[in-house]
Amino acid sequence: MSWAKEVDRSGVTFVNSFADPRGMPFSPLPEVTLVGRSNVGKSSALNALSGRRKRVAQVSKTPGRTRLINLFSVGSALTVTDLPGYGFAKVSAELQEEWRRNVEAYLRQRENLRAAVVFIDSQREPQAVDAQILDFLAFHEIPSVVVATKVDKVRPSQLDNCMAALRRGLALPPDQPIPFSSTTGVGRKELWQYLQEICLAE
Numbered sequence: 546m547s548w549a550k551e552v553d554r555s556g557v558t559f560v561n562s563f564a565d566p567r568g569m570p571f572s573p574l575p576e577v578t579l580v581g582r583s584n585v586g587k588s589s590a591l592n593a594l595s596g597r598r599k600r601v602a603q604v605s606k607t608p609g610r611t612r613l614i615n616l617f618s619v620g621s622a623l624t625v626t627d628l629p630g631y632g633f634a635k636v637s638a639e640l641q642e643e644w645r646r647n648v649e650a651y652l653r654q655r656e657n658l659r660a661a662v663v664f665i666d667s668q669r670e671p672q673a674v675d676a677q678i679l680d681f682l683a684f685h686e687i688p689s690v691v692v693a694t695k696v697d698k699v700r701p702s703q704l705d706n707c708m709a710a711l712r713r714g715l716a717l718p719p720d721q722p723i724p725f726s727s728t729t730g731v732g733r734k735e736l737w738q739y740l741q742e743i744c745l746a747e
């Protein structure tokens with residue numbers, strides 16, 4: 546069966562949430578993780594990718610809403626994790642530390658983890674914390690792709706400049722960041738394409 550059919554058949558489905566990555570079930574499928582600052586639009590992107598009218602991932606106006614590692618399956622082709630956002634100051638230092646430990650443990654230890662999609666906000670300057678997560682991923686040899694969210698809020702005449710500034714600031718390859726909008730659907734095809742390449746790669 547083709548990859549597209551395997552993915553399309555059952556779409557994106559929520560599996561379970563985990564506070565501690567050690568409790569996550571083994572999966573023989575390749576896994577891709579969604580990381581990025583709180584409120585950047587990770588959960589919305591997953592909903593947009595799913596193409597369903599009903600949301601599969603919880604979205605919130607309150608940053609820091611996703612506190613657990615949420616595991617989803619995408620048909621019978623791959624699994625996806627939606628991680629708690631980093632850099633959210635309004636929770637206690639203790640809780641932030643616990644998130645950091647859990648997220649880092651997940652990124653270091655998850656056996657079937659093939660790649661990370663790093664979400665950044667296209668309206669903001671490149672952030673040091675995003676550079677740090679990219680370094681962390683590179684250090685642990687986890688391939689990554691950067692997606693710039695909420696491009697619907699950027700003036701079309703500014704879009705190229707905006708993407709170039711993020712590319713320069715984070716030293717990204719020429720085809721990144723992928724401009725993305727959960728509201729208009731821009732970038733959906735490109736992100737699916739990337740996920741497919743990751744899954745089909747040996």
Ligand SMILES: Nc1nc2c(ncn2[C@@H]2O[C@H](COP(=O)(O)OP(=O)(O)OP(=O)(O)O)[C@@H](O)[C@H]2O)c(=O)[nH]1
Pocket residue numbers: 581582583584585586587588589590603604605606607608609610611612628629630631694695696697698725726727728729
């Ligand atoms: N205009 C616009 N708003 C968006 C887009 N993506 C997300 N949002 C809004 O941004 C807010 C945060 O979205 P989430 O998807 O919950 O963000 P998150 O990265 O999962 O946040 P955490 O779970 O806190 O880490 C919500 O109010 C969304 O409706 C987008 O592409 N365009």
Ligand SMILES: [Mg+2]
Pocket residue numbers: 587588589603604610611627628630
């Ligand atoms: Mg979220």
